[in-house]
Amino acid sequence: MRFQYDFFANQTTLSTASSRPIWIHATYLYNNTAIDIVTANYGTQSASIFYGHGDGSFAKPSTYPTGFDSFPLAVVSGDFNNDNQMDLAIANYGTNTVGILLGNSNGTFSKQSTLSTGPNSHPYSLAVGYLNDDTVLDIAVTNHGDQNVEVLLGNGDGTFRKQMTYSLGAASPYSVGISNFNRDNRMDLIATSNGTNNIIVLLGYGNGSFGNLILYATGSYSTISVAIGNFNRDSRLDAAVINSDTESIGILLGLDDVTFENQTKYPILGSPICVAVGDFNSDTRLDVVVTNTNGNTLSVLLGYGNGSFSNQMVYTTGSYPQSVAFGDFNSDTRLDFVVSKMFNNTVSVLLGYGNGSFANQMAYTTGSSPQSVA
Template structure:
């Protein structure tokens, strides 16, 4: 079933005819993309309430345009058109910081100008401008970062810059009246090329220390503050060969009230987390991989309201930003990627733009000259656990096989001629697999009680010898030897349902080798009648069952890969079916699922299309689709496995048949099939995925 797939899914609403649904909003609850004028070269972004209306505003440093732009907030996550303020010809503003430098209780702006080796300080916005503009020289330093904080405990805000040109940091102590001392300079090491500096008390001596991202020497530098307004020589923490740390942030990641550090390692596509001991030393770096992402800027916030710090990272090479949910113990979930439409998202800031007590995200994209605003993030699948299966698992299903009220997993292992059964413990974890032989080339698996003994059984479609295997369950998680039944050529998918209303489960297979489905009626004792064959479209790849015409008789829908159609075969209630009625789908439909997507009590059809863009984008090469309510809003959502992207896409339903843009969650290599269920009894729907290339689930 692994093909050269592309990445789209189509919604066929009301099971009557295909229709194209418009693309929906970005997958945060509210977003905005605000244009910055062409070739302005935005470099940095931060926030503050500059006009004292209690709503946060956004300020952007535009490197190419030699100005900053202020976007006044409306309080709902949107902003007004900008007011622009020049920073001087050739100034090339690179970074900005906000603080109250003159103690007038109004936020001021400090700008690090790379081009003119200076700091601009803009005091007190009023009458659509800042009252005063003050300049500080940084000599020949080429400042690329500026940070505002009270570094010497005198209640006046100070400034510190990271100096790319002189491999140093410079500290300007504030006097509280918008004047500053001459710079105090500290070396960060030969060829260190420092790119970022932040502050915090890392050794719990009540003196503020500095942490520096040294891009050139692959380390984080720490300068410890003293009581006499000086800092010690730099102490370094290695971040790994060729890691090239680019940005950093500090926060409490493990609940011990000792500051920790997170750093973006641009050179090796990872995030490093350094947990503090409270004495100025740190644990060895824990890393989180962001393949091919070139992580750039990093921010910290509680995005899912669980009182644990999460991370957000802008990626300079992968058209997305990454969110890593924190567990509160110093570790983080695998990254969740959100599309930005830009390959150069380079700066991020975090605050509550719309006063809903949730952390919002603002980022800028240099190549598209835009500001992205993302509000009200919801976390769904922070935890990924992996378990071994047989070779080349192709299909997955869930059920309670040992009657302990915990969901278990079964996979069909194509290259091993087995199924793997993994019994669930009810806490989201599973026992090691137990394997059972099948026919040749098991491609699909389904479950049901075929002998009416209240124990779930298994049926497998064996593509290479044109059979289905039935394995009867004993109710303790073990299964009988297989019994095989003939189908037509190359059964590639199997589903079950009661097609003749006798309370006994029957079987249907999609036979890709001769464009048919086979229906095998069950006797209720675990055995089945010989097949009855019905024609479909060209190369049926998937089959699902449901009541499509509300007559109490189960019907069949088939995804026809070569025919670019879905076929609906209406059931007569006696185990027979009418001739197919084809409906156009997108190009290369490979998987089909059913559910009431628009809450009209009429079943709808979801199809994963592999070859064209008809409605909602997923990631690369979707191979399987399922539906479930993943955010407990009583509206069905969609999940697809994306074989080429090594992830799943979740599209949240709006309850009217439309869906939000997809959110991706990383899996193992080659995710090929998906099943859903509540594996840990928390009333949240979970996702199980088989990883074809890793032989895992």
């Protein structure tokens, strides 16, 4: 599929009431004709699903409770029970659990089942992938309170078993990603942390276990978000990280020995908080997009294909954007953005026109306090 240019239409806003959505996720949940969006709602302790119509608009949300005082922070999707229906996994920070909502054939979801991550563990983010080469999806969790990364291996029926936790020492982890950094066909983990000036890589053995921590300096006390891509087209994976305390995005280019070059920093004003990677101007070069929570903006940096990026282009989102996801929401072959805005309880959709402008804002409510969109 080909996506065009680096410009976007005016934004459409979806109301989430007082849900305070903090995280947002975009995927095909019910069928393969329109992309849907999911929010983790910190304020109402729930997850909301907006089913897409394929024209850039969305249905009123279907909302599923995640439990009293659960305070969900993140949501991801995958087929966890191999029934060809997409399921959801939710990081419930307040109740120290990972919640699983299994998808039904009619587009609804089952009541949440939970797996404990341990007392005071406070799970913060999730990633889904094949961690032990058995064709069953597994989950990696960052536990902010326990300062570790936890591996949950899938049983293929929608349940999971604990494999192991990996201590990050003094680091309080935020974001986690799954990729194959050393090109051995085994999935590895990467995590961002607060308080250590490092990002962390754990190389996988292919059986669900991982090696010792490998640390890479970022020069930032608070590195809070990571996205993976091949920015210089050399077959090695690179990383884009948000350095919150220095208000910058760092680009770390991968080397053959599973290390990274010293990062190149690009200033991002307005308290950057979340990063995503995609080809937003259809030139086959990866670009990055960043939400700036205090600046009420979205920054796009276009990639040159050699590991460097343009100066940021800034687009207004409205109050306190949190997370960002992307997809072709109106079926015009151009990538669009969706942003969760926690403190005004809305989700904004920014449709790509191909000329640098955004569509007029349309609002969709998620209920009180939506937290995350993925």
